[in-house]
Amino acid sequence: MASPGGTPAKLTQGARTRGGIGESTLRPDATLKVTGEFAYSSDMWHEDMLWGQILRSTLAHAEIVSIDTAEALAMPGVYAVLTYDDLPAEVKNYGLEIQDTPVLAHGKVRHHGEPVAIVAADHPETARRAAAKIKVDYRELPVVTDEAAATAPDAILIHEGRDDHHAGHVPHPNIVHRQPIVRGDVAEARGRADVIVEGEYTFGMQDQAFLGPESGLAVPEEDGGVHLYIATQWLHSDLRQIAPVLGLPEEKVRMTLAGVGGAFGGREDLSMQIHACLLALRTGKPVKIVYNRFESFFGHVHRHPAKLYYEHGATKDGKLTHMKCRIVLDGGAYASASPAVVGNASSLSVGPYVLDDVDIEAIALYTNNPPCGAMRGFGAVQACFAYEAQMDRLAQRLGMDPVEFRQLNAMEQGTIMPTGQPVDSPAPVAELLRRVKAMPMPPERQWESSQGADVRQLPGGLSNATHGEGVVRGVGYAVGIKNVGFSEGFDDYSTARVRIEVVGGEPVATVHTAMAEVGQGGVTVHAQIARTELGVDQVTIHPADTRVGSAGSTSASRQTYVTGGAVKNACELVREKVLDLGRRRFGSCHPAWATAALLLEGGKVVTDAGEALADLVDVLEGESVEVEEEWRHRPTEAFDLRTGQGNGHVQYSFAAHRAVVEVDTELGLVKVVELACAQDVGKALNPLSVVGQIQGGTTQGLGVAVMEEIVVDPRTAKVRNPSFTDYLIPTILDTPAISVDVLELADEHAPYGLRGVGEAPTLSSTPAVLAAIREATGLELNRTPVRPEHLTGTQLPEG
Structure with a gap:
């Protein structure tokens, strides 16, 4: 502590406290997760708890003739069996944007696995057996599984009598949303093209494949409400959808975030939340569903x-002339986030290139296939796969290097997007391509050693399928553009509550938000921001719940930007209040106030941090200062429904990849040797976490390139591979070396100049892998994932 006659501590440059902005800090939950001690939502327990179970439809499209629950209700240990007719409120549907999803099927089922009834029992096995005893009489209906069937004049309507805010501008009731983008004169520009390439591309259905399955615990409260402990991506969105179906005001539905075992978009929609709450309120007992x-x-x-149809033109010197495309997304039985995915796919369909003449259309369909919605990359992934294949085809036709061709047409700061929006922050597309191309190449024939072939380094790996015969190397490049944050006029904001007080003789900051920590590292970043802005060492992160205002969804690469911005803003307001408190308590000339003020000044350090912290304790003695504040980024606007023009996005992020693959052309086996990535992150708040996000997104893109696809039978719309036995995801043996080059070009509009990080690498890794396989094999390969039969020409038997 400074003596009464002392002088304020001197300032020095550098990080003021350990674990501040720009440092690599470890996650507080890391050790618990590695050792298996972390408590996920599926680990929750409550005295006298019941178990919930859902009965799902065995058909994808059928009329429900009758449901008989008598035998299930008669089973010992069964406390409740509910169907649609037992729902307590007038509101019986929910949905993110369009409330078209029934809590329990009514009248008919629209997709394979739709919830039909729910059971609560005293043991999970009892609940499963009771659900199996529910008798449902179905009358099977024809299924709609593709665009031709969905949009025919006499098509079966997935939702009869549909009347919502999207219906006015779509040409058919089985189209959820349509977004055209028209700019310039494509016909005139086409006449200037020396080379025109067309391509039709197919993108498979990918699962988020998070490792922690859906789970939660609903506990009835004495006031007639319910407290839900849940793994989700957006507590307040869940609350908005849950409360009306329960017939309760929102203040009687309390929600606390439980441990989340991954998300990637798959937890934006509701799953078991309403079902658990309904059973808890009906039985008066806590109900857990896993x-x-x-x-x-x-x-x-x-x-x-998706099906994507593209046409590009270019002059003989390599300049793009025009682009036409049509993107058809299959949204499945319910709308979910399809309208927003359509907006992203259309507005980002050109890629990170300069193109003044475009004609774009993107639609999402209603079908009887599984519902589709948010997943990492959100519409931009599918588009990137197609436009990057087109870039390679154009470069090949022109006899140009594929990287140089991309650099020649790369956007930069000031480029006008097809929507008419200027790019007003750094867009280092050409530089990212230069950097990723300049990275050292991995050695050739790594499988060879003095002891013989190391099969782990070969296509097929430990299956020991090849020892190097017929193995060919290929190299491919890709670059992508992804928006950050919610778009198209959505009121995208977050709320943070920050308190500073003295605990045990030391100043401690507490940060409370409703942000869902799903593995992205927000809990680490929030503590770093508080340390940086308040100068304290000790920061407590309060568990996320609905007792604080909404933080929005953990998606769209937005949380560090928006909730981080809210925490920063709240810390700044707390700092002002603390300084005002010190002025009132000591007077602005007092050394204790002066050194505390230096500590709180931001961006600098006090020479004797311990002395300054002691002075801050004096300022705060017996007081706590707390602020809860909303924070919004700059506004966006909806795209025009005829032309697609509008300033629809907040920020863009960019990543480039180089893929190196080895392919056994005889067996159709692929080994991805390396996926090098260069990405601009604006400012790396936690460099270790940034690299982890880039590597994780890269691996997810690799999965959809060569192995991941939910296979749906086109005749029945039934899912054929709902397990990790048949739905394959990359393991550690499939994951290649992922070198990362992080570029930091600040966006002056964003807190600390940062850019959203987590989604951009998912875009470009997939087309880079496909480009490398094409170079190795000479095949066209216009679909994901690439399977062995696509490389060998072998036709596998049906089923």
């Missing part, structure tokens, strides 16, 4: 499968 892996494949939305 999906098994099979159920999880039916219990959440997936990435939209």
